[in-house]
Amino acid sequence: MAMLGKNNTITDVAGIKVGHSADERARTGVTVILPDERAVCAVDVRGGGPGTRETDALAAHTLVDAVDAVVLSGGSSYGLASMDGVAAALGARGQGFGLVDLPGVPKSPVVPGAILYDLANGGDKAWGEDPPYRALGQQALANVSTEVELGRAGAGFGAMAGQRSGGIGSASIVSDDGFTIGAIVGVNAFGSVMMPGTDAFWAWPWEIDGEFGGRRPPADWSAEPEDWGEAKINPAARENTTIACIATDADLTPGQAQRLAIMAQDGFARAIRPVHTPFDGDVVFALSTGRKALGEKADFTLTRLGSLAADCLARAVARGVFEASKA
Numbered sequence: 147m148a149m150l151g152k153n154n155t156i157t158d159v160a161g162i163k164v165g166h167s168a169d170e171r172a173r174t175g176v177t178v179i180l181p182d183e184r185a186v187c188a189v190d191v192r193g194g195g196p197g198t199r200e201t202d203a204l205a206a207h208t209l210v211d212a213v214d215a216v217v218l219s220g221g222s223s224y225g226l227a228s229m230d231g232v233a234a235a236l237g238a239r240g241q242g243f244g245l246v247d248l249p250g251v252p253k254s255p256v257v258p259g260a261i262l263y264d265l266a267n268g269g270d271k272a273w274g275e276d277p278p279y280r281a282l283g284q285q286a287l288a289n290v291s292t293e294v295e296l297g298r299a300g301a302g303f304g305a306m307a308g309q310r311s312g313g314i315g316s317a318s319i320v321s322d323d324g325f326t327i328g329a330i331v332g333v334n335a336f337g338s339v340m341m342p343g344t345d346a347f348w349a350w351p352w353e354i355d356g357e358f359g360g361r362r363p364p365a366d367w368s369a370e371p372e373d374w375g376e377a378k379i380n381p382a383a384r385e386n387t388t389i390a391c392i393a394t395d396a397d398l399t400p401g402q403a404q405r406l407a408i409m410a411q412d413g414f415a416r417a418i419r420p421v422h423t424p425f426d427g428d429v430v431f432a433l434s435t436g437r438k439a440l441g442e443k444a445d446f447t448l449t450r451l452g453s454l455a456a457d458c459l460a461r462a463v464a465r466g467v468f469e470a471s472k473a
Contacts, residue, residue: 148454150354151318155294156328158318159393161185161435164330165290166300166314167282173269174220176228176282177300177314179330179391179433180290184212184241186434187258188403190411192421193387193428197222199229200258201429206400210256214241215287216431217259218301218332218389221279225261225301228283233257235284260429262334262387264304294330297469301389305334307418307467308376315466317357317458325438325447327455329413329462331390336425337418339467341367342375349417349464352457358468374420387427388414388463392455398434402448407432409452413459430459 151158161182168175189201199217203210214236219225233255236242242253265271286300297313305312312335318328333339339347346363347353353360378386392410407430414421414428422428432455440447 148319148321151320151326151328154318154357155316156318156330156393157292157294159326159328159395159435160437162328162393163290163292164294165286165288166295167285167289168300168303169278169282171270172273172278173267173304174264175300175303176279176286177218177332178232178286178290179216180287181433181435184214186211186398186400186403186436187213187216188400188407188432189258190407190430192411193426194424196427196429197226197261198429199226200256203256204258206404210243211400213258214255215257216391216433217257217283218391219259219261219279220264220301220304221277222261222263222265224277225279227277227279229257229259231280231283232287235287258431260389262301262305262332262389264334267304267306269304296465298473301332302466305332307333307335308338308378310376310467311470313466313470315462317461317465319454319458321450321454325394325396325451327392327394327451327458329390329392329455329459331388331459331462331466333388333463333466334386335388335418335421336378336386336423337420338374338376339418339463340376342373347464348419349460352416352460354461357461358464386425388418389429390459391431391433392459393433393435394451395435395437396451397436397439403432403434405448406452406455410455410459412456416456416460417463
């Protein structure tokens, strides 16, 4: 029987650490997901207004088959500088991709990432020609540990989920045959995470052990086709986005990691309504630390892991908003 990981966060996947940083004055922040060793990574982009870095390099047919870190950031396009900061810091440590090992030739850290739009969500963004994101990326990298703060933290520090405070959410699950899957997400969606007219999350059917309040809809509740509840009013393109990373200890090829990312996107659909709109930039990365072989029935095992990843991501979305509501 599947069960929660020890911490119920993405760091339950052995070899994964997470670091946050935030600028309280600017009401923004950065989250770094750092594998102990370079890890296979893939990405699936569904939103109509994404902002990303290095995603083309993650295609299964490209030369680079592993990454050094994944970064989630606030700040819209300014936030892409956080990935530069992380890459520079990792390069200074001698980490990264290199075709040959030559004296004086630095390696090239591969640091994909995605940004969410928090520029209009309050805070002092009058930073002129010196946005804080490069430094925030390096600070988040320096802060990595197995402890993961949820709610108003990291990339979710200034996020809004529909008309509610958004935030960072995380969750994990261990399959009955011992595979661990974890998710971390920055929730800044156009759509609502709440069922209209209730205090229940759309993700409630997948909740485990009351991890986001144990709220349930009334027995006679029914959905109106175009009632979006607490979705944002008057959205504009690229002013929203839910960005996430899935990690697993399963040993996946780049193509298999791609399928895991695709299946995990269904977690957004289970937790947010509407989702993948023209106004969102929804992105899911998938990391494989490669510590446990898929076995003889690899395709079937991957199917199970993809289903668990979607459930895990839905739970993480609700946890992020639930924890942010406590701030």
